[in-house]
Amino acid sequence: MTAQPDAATFLPFENSYARLPERFYARLAPTQVRAPRLVKLNEALAQELGFDPAYLASPEGVEILAGNRVPGGAEPIAMAYAGHQFGGFSPQLGDGRAILLGEVIDRTGNRRDVQLKGSGPTPYSRRGDGRAALGPVLREYIIGEAMYAFGIPTTRALAAVTTGEPVMREKALPGAVLTRVAASHIRVGTFQYFAARSDVEGLKALTEYVIQRHYPDLAGSENPAAALLTRVLDNQAELIARWMLVGFIHGVMNTDNMAISGETIDYGPCAFMDTFDPATVYSSIDEHGRYAYGNQPLVGRWNITRLAEALLTLIADDSETAIAIAQKIIDTYPEKFEAAYVAGFRRKLGLLEARDEDPLLVKQFMDVMAAGKADFTLTFRGLSEAAGDPAADAKVRALFDDAAAFDAWAVTWRARLALEGGDPTARLAAMKAVNPAFIPRNHLVEEALTAAVEGGDLAPFEKLLSVLARPFDDQPDVPEYALPPRPEQVVRATFCGT
Numbered sequence: 001m002t003a004q005p006d007a008a009t010f011l012p013f014e015n016s017y018a019r020l021p022e023r024f025y026a027r028l029a030p031t032q033v034r035a036p037r038l039v040k041l042n043e044a045l046a047q048e049l050g051f052d053p054a055y056l057a058s059p060e061g062v063e064i065l066a067g068n069r070v071p072g073g074a075e076p077i078a079m080a081y082a083g084h085q086f087g088g089f090s091p092q093l094g095d096g097r098a099i100l101l102g103e104v105i106d107r108t109g110n111r112r113d114v115q116l117k118g119s120g121p122t123p124y125s126r127r128g129d130g131r132a133a134l135g136p137v138l139r140e141y142i143i144g145e146a147m148y149a150f151g152i153p154t155t156r157a158l159a160a161v162t163t164g165e166p167v168m169r170e171k172a173l174p175g176a177v178l179t180r181v182a183a184s185h186i187r188v189g190t191f192q193y194f195a196a197r198s199d200v201e202g203l204k205a206l207t208e209y210v211i212q213r214h215y216p217d218l219a220g221s222e223n224p225a226a227a228l229l230t231r232v233l234d235n236q237a238e239l240i241a242r243w244m245l246v247g248f249i250h251g252v253m254n255t256d257n258m259a260i261s262g263e264t265i266d267y268g269p270c271a272f273m274d275t276f277d278p279a280t281v282y283s284s285i286d287e288h289g290r291y292a293y294g295n296q297p298l299v300g301r302w303n304i305t306r307l308a309e310a311l312l313t314l315i316a317d318d319s320e321t322a323i324a325i326a327q328k329i330i331d332t333y334p335e336k337f338e339a340a341y342v343a344g345f346r347r348k349l350g351l352l353e354a355r356d357e358d359p360l361l362v363k364q365f366m367d368v369m370a371a372g373k374a375d376f377t378l379t380f381r382g383l384s385e386a387a388g389d390p391a392a393d394a395k396v397r398a399l400f401d402d403a404a405a406f407d408a409w410a411v412t413w414r415a416r417l418a419l420e421g422g423d424p425t426a427r428l429a430a431m432k433a434v435n436p437a438f439i440p441r442n443h444l445v446e447e448a449l450t451a452a453v454e455g456g457d458l459a460p461f462e463k464l465l466s467v468l469a470r471p472f473d474d475q476p477d478v479p480e481y482a483l484p485p486r487p488e489q490v491v492r493a494t495f496c497g498t
């Protein structure tokens with residue numbers, strides 16, 4: 001008989017966050033669940049982390065992924081944080097249904113958090129049950145992997161397991177646990193937690209930790225807090241610009257859902273747009289459109305301003321000086337966002353050289369797309385073909401209610417392309433590499449979740465994941481995955497599922 005392998009051999013956890021002061025978190029193990037069953041394991045990610053996929057898929061591995069067994073070396077904690085939710089401040093949020101098992105150093109030397117989400121109540125649960133339902137778990141899995149395939153910084157799913165226990169929402173739903181991997185789970189709200197308590201020592205410790213972990217090049221800065229604020233701002237401006245480039249709507253850009261690492265985090269009622277309309281909101285709880293597509297850049301700035309407020313005491317002793325320094329940093333946001341946004345859309349339009357008139361060209365196209373109710377993704381994919389072959393215009397024109405407006409814009413665009421010259425084949429390839437053919441369209445996501453939750457059928461989920469793993473490739477065998485919903489398939493709202 002061979003000895004039971006020691007989990008620590010396979011899952012070498014480190015616990016640097018748990019070395020921070022005790023008030024940063026609560027120590028507790030995940031809650032036991034009745035009958036864990038593996039729904040999906042992300043083998044490629046497991047390997048990236050240096051985990052043995054076969055071990056994770058074994059009964060012992062699944063016990064770990066369900067929270068029934070704490071692996072050797074892990075010191076599980078629920079992290080404390082605060083946050084502005086829809087503009088209102090909650091001084092105490094925290095991991096109400098998540099537990100950080102620990103960190104691992106991945107194959108490329110990066111420290112990554114491994115967290116169980118849906119793993120039972122914690123001291124931060126408030127009125128919540130600490131649980132997650134299968135649908136939202138699979139949704140987070142799909143969207144995170146799609147983001148990853150787009151090359152947009154994101155947390156990722158390592159695994160999804162069902163618990164064998166129901167969770168009560170509007171109705172009883174199958175319970176599930178998501179294993180989430182992140183550069184870290186430190187949020188703007190983590191800083192706000194200490195600031196709200198006037199805990200300057202805590203803020204200092206957190207700032208030092210974040211710089212060491214995420215931005216070690218800032219360690220020698222004259223003003224580390226200001227340097228950190230600048231870096232987080234840069235990363236958020238870039239991240240939100242990249243969301244805009246693929247028509248992504250986060251849906252709940254609360255400050256507790258903004259990661260300090262610059263990764264997209266907390267996929268709840270998020271979605272990708274079909275028909276382009278900047279006012280699009282999917283979240284059923286976002287009644288006033290605070291987190292609409294077109295508002296995301298502004299909200300990014302608003303959230304960074306909250307981070308700045310939290311850091312003020314570290315930026316300078318004198319509050320007037322601190323505010324002046326912070327304000328100067330915040331004022332760089334519009335310019336940084338705009339630069340990333342225009343550069344991204346320039347590539348999507350097949351342009352390589354920057355010219356003064358580019359922002360206007362982009363803006364005009366957005367207006368034409370909105371007025372024409374064009375499908376965002378198909379339009380840009382279609383432009384890729386049309387750039388080298390005006391005969392391909394017909395396919396793009398057909399996406400617009402008002403083709404004449406598109407034609408008029410296309411004249412300017414073609415003139416601009418002509419100024420650059422360049423090799424049409426190279427341009428086509430470059431455009432296709434930034435204009436995905438496939439996005440996680442809401443109706444496809446809903447179909448996949450419904451099949452999994454109501455029919456126990458994972459085939460549509462698996463199929464969707466495999467298509468989304470190569471979003472920039474033409475996949476002629478699955479044309480239906482590239483199409484917008486038929487009228488009866490349109491999904492109008494996505495729900496939190498909390």
Ligand code: AMP
Nearest residue numbers: 093094095096097125128129130131498
């Ligand atoms: P979210 O909107 O998912 O970002 O969550 C906001 C806050 O509510 C966080 O503190 C979560 O931990 C907490 N929360 C969300 N769902 C639950 C739940 N089912 N049980 C306990 N806490 C929850």
Ligand code: MG
Nearest residue numbers: 256257265266
């Ligand atoms: Mg959250």
